Amino acid sequence: MATKRITSIDVANLAGVSVAAVSRAFTPGASIAPATKKRVLEAASTLGYQPNVIARSLNKRSSQLVGLLMSGWNNFGYVDVLRLLSERLEAHGYEVMLKSVLDREKIGEYVGQMLQYQVAALVVVSEVLPAAVAADCTLRGLPTVLVNRIGRGTGSCAVSVDGTNLGNSIADFLIERRHRRIALLRGRADIDYVDDVMNAIKERTATSGSCEVIADLDGVLGYEAGRRCISELFSRAETPDGVFCSYDHTAIGVMDGARIDLGLSIPEDLSVIGNGDRAPASWGAHELTTVGYPRDEVVEKAVHILLSRLEDPDLEPETALLKTDLVIRASTREKSV
Amino acid sequence: MATKRITSIDVANLAGVSVAAVSRAFTPGASIAPATKKRVLEAASTLGYQPNVIARSLNKRSSQLVGLLMSGWNNFGYVDVLRLLSERLEAHGYEVMLKSVLDREKIGEYVGQMLQYQVAALVVVSEVLPAAVAADCTLRGLPTVLVNRIGRGTGSCAVSVDGTNLGNSIADFLIERRHRRIALLRGRADIDYVDDVMNAIKERTATSGSCEVIADLDGVLGYEAGRRCISELFSRAETPDGVFCSYDHTAIGVMDGARIDLGLSIPEDLSVIGNGDRAPASWGAHELTTVGYPRDEVVEKAVHILLSRLEDPDLEPETALLKTDLVIRASTREKSV
DNA sequence: GCAGGTGGCGTATACGTTTGCAAGAAAGTA
DNA sequence: TACTTTCTTGCAAACGTATACGCCACCTGC
Structure with missing residues (x-):
């Protein structure tokens, strides 16, 4: 009954x-x-x-739902981003509709399904919208913001990190501490700010005269991959004295590989830099020098962009590049020895 | 236009x-x-x-949305649970509406907001529904499943881990390897299967004659807390030779504290056991013996319970307790030395 | 050829809101 | 007092779908 x-x-x-x-x-x-x-x-x-919000949505042709499209869950410590995003949106009276990107080809479908629910806006974390889908969104006046991606020419808003600036800092840091041969390890070419970082490092070291990038490897993602990779690098004729990894977990794999498998000392024989400043980076066993990721600011900015578009749908698309910098710990050489 | x-x-x-x-x-x-x-x-x-699913929902008085209430995001590596849950539900044609528990007092409101959207079912991760709210849900015939909680007498379904069985295994493991003084560290009294684990360890060691629990501390949650805590424990007259922590990250803090701050050897001076088998546990720098958490099975079971209730709302409430066991690594003593 | 059954289809209503419109009330103005 | 202006309010028409009901066509078996 x-x-x-x-x-x-x-x-x-x-x-x-x-x-x-x-x-x-x-x-x-x-x-x-x-x-x-x-x-x-x-x-x-x-x-x-x-x-009854359903009846209201039917009538208004818009709900208080915000679609959230996630991919690369584990790569980057997105839990916090996800949690913050849901908390901030809730605080503004929106609900989150979560969807996992299982198949990149089907992103259009995913968005279509969310549109069925009359979502008021779209947040896409770590994934890029195919141009046709993005165009469809702008056509419908659906505020869309990409997190950790830059939607070149798609007309979408975006929040990411200023990779070029960051890459320059890293390069300067390494050069200043007299490193000569740098290896760059990245995961899938997933996050385009990381590409900017890598490019900036290559360019700046190239002009320094004292330091060069001797390896730039793709598809090195996670602890195991990092650990295997460093052995491979040290089996080559030319070995690095500095490594930058696009993910903290990869960097920790590199450290463990260097110490345990190769018997090297860190940072004496090899400096290691990670990216993301996830929890383990600060642990005593690792003390990893890494790049902070401004999770709070990213979320705050994304939510801000979204809310302002919801108020005035005709605003120009906006791309916000946040600054971030190195958190220096013990996995990198001191300046003067 | x-x-x-x-x-x-x-x-x-x-x-x-x-x-x-x-x-x-x-x-x-x-x-x-x-x-x-x-x-x-x-x-x-x-x-x-x-x-238009909104119009359909209005007409049918039910949507294809499943409400997902999350709390304790970081404590337990719930990212994977969250991801899997969203993927499995999607595969069955449901959408996930995510909500973060910011304030425990407001759970009733949260559920109310989800009900506004005519959610077809409710999944509650790591949080318990106040009796009144749970009763309201059963009254409305809303299939509800608690993950990592047991809804004693609320009439909700639940999926969790068999803590008593697990606690017995851990106690046997410790006794067999000739440990004498055990310390138990837990986070907030958040997860009730962990309480069962602790109680089982206490009971079984008590009857063993050779091993006893000398400390049982609450509120030790995360790396920093674990690291501080082990120093405190070793400043006491009676020191442990085995520690069980309710979270992996706490256990790693204990290991680092013991090694770095106290100069102890692991496992010679101290065995450490964690819980959750999160990524860092397997890393070479830690090699933490820990308890696996059957994420896939938990999700699979939860989804199964949900789907069967959606088909037949009159099924009796069901509580599933999954088995799990130790993943033995190098942070615990060998059997025969 | 006829009664009874069956399956496919359209009509019309319901789902629970929001909102344009117009009318009425209240309040201000000359 | 009469005439505007400003607020309130109710009526009624959407919003886009699902489905009870009834009708018709067709088939079956006698």
């Missing part, structure tokens, strides 16, 4: 007004007399009424 | 049928002639029509 559900009609009857009045009582800024509003709200609370 | 949206009416016109036929074409098992269905589907695809 299902409990009879309470609709605006019940509230209207109890309060002695029309359903329209009930609707207005729940619509901020609607034209309604304070006394009526009070009466309606009281009736609503005695009945335990809450407006 | 917004693109005109396509409704079932447009499809009906193009196909030369009524809207009812269109609806039936998209409803599996509806009474419709194959030829008509084909015609409708063709018309739909030329127009790019997809049924």
Whole structure:
């Protein structure tokens, strides 16, 4: 025996007004007399009424849902991004509809399914929208923000990290500490700010005269891969004295490989730099020098961009590049020895 | 200029049928002639029509959304649980509505907000539903499953780990390897299967005659806390030769504290056992003996319970306790020395 | 040829809101 | 007092779908 559900009609009857009045009582800024509003709200609370958001969405052709498309879950410590994003959006009265990218080819479908639910906006973490899908979104006036990606020419907003600036800092750091042969290890070419970092490192070292990039490897992702990779690198004729990895876990794999498998000392024989500043980087056993990832700022910025687009859909697309810098620990050489 | 949206009416016109036929074409098992269905589907695809799920939900008073209430995000490596859950539910045609528990007092509100969206079911990770809320859910016939919690007497389904069985294994393991003084460190009393583990360890060691629990501390959560805690324990008169921690990261803090701050050898001076088998546990620098957490099975079971309740809402509440066991690495003593 | 059954289809209503419109009330103005 | 202007309010028409109901066509078996 299902409990009879309470609709605006019940509230209207109890309060002695029309359903329209009930609707207005729940619509901020609607034209309604304070006394009526009070009466309606009281009736609503005695009945335990809450407006049916589904019916509202149908009518308004928009819900309070924000679609969240996630990919690369483990690579980058996105838990925090996800948690923060959901918390911030909730705080602004939105709900999160989460979807995992299992198959890149199907992103269009995923977005389509979210559109079915009349999502008010779209957040895409660590994945790029195919141009056609992005165009479709802008056409529908759906505010869209890419996190950790730059949607070149798609008209989407984006929040990411200034990779070029960061790459320059890293290069300077390594050069200053008299490194001569640098290896770059990245995961899948997933995150384009990381590409910018790598390019900047290559360019700046190339002009330094004292330091050069001797290896630039793709597809090195995670602890095991890093650990294997460093052995491979040290089997070559020319060995690195500095390694930059696109993920902390890869970097820790490199450190363990160097110490345990190769018997090297860190940082004397090899400096290691990670990226992301995830929890293990700070642990005593690792003390990894790494790049902080401004999770709070990224989320704050993304939410800000979203909310401003929801208010005024005609704003120009905006790309925000945040600054970040090295967190120096014990996995890299001192300046003067 | 917004693109005109396509409704079932447009499809009906193009196909030369009524809207009812269109609806039936998209409803599996509806009474419709194959030829008509084909015609409708063709018309739909030329127009790019997809049924509006919001309107459908309004009509059916149920959506394909599953509410997901998360708490304790970082404590337990729930990313994978979250990812798997979203992937499995998607595979069955459901969408995930994610909500973060910021304030335990407001869980009722959170659930209320999800109910607004006519969620078809509820998954609660690592949090317990207040009895009143749980009762409300069962009253509405909303399938509900608690993950990592046991909803004693709430009538909710639950999936968790058999803590008593696990605790016995751990106790036996420690006793067998001639440990005498055990310390137990747990985080917030958050996860009740962990309490069962602790109780089982205490009981079984108590009857062993050779081994006893000399400390049982609450609120030790994460690397830093573990690292501080082990120093504190070793400043006492009676020091442990074995530690079990409710989280891997705490255990790694204990290891680093013991080695770096106290100069102890692991496992010679101290055996350390963690819980969760998160990535760092297997790293060469730690080699932590720990308890596996059957993430895949937990998710699979939870989804299974949910789907079966969606089919038949009158099934009895079910509590599944999964078995798990130790992953033995190098942070614990060998058997015979 | 006819009664009874079956399967396919359209009509019309319901789902629970929001909102344009117009009318009525209240309040300000000359 | 009469005439505007400004607020409130209710009516009614959407929003896009699902489905109960009834109708018709067709088939079956006698």
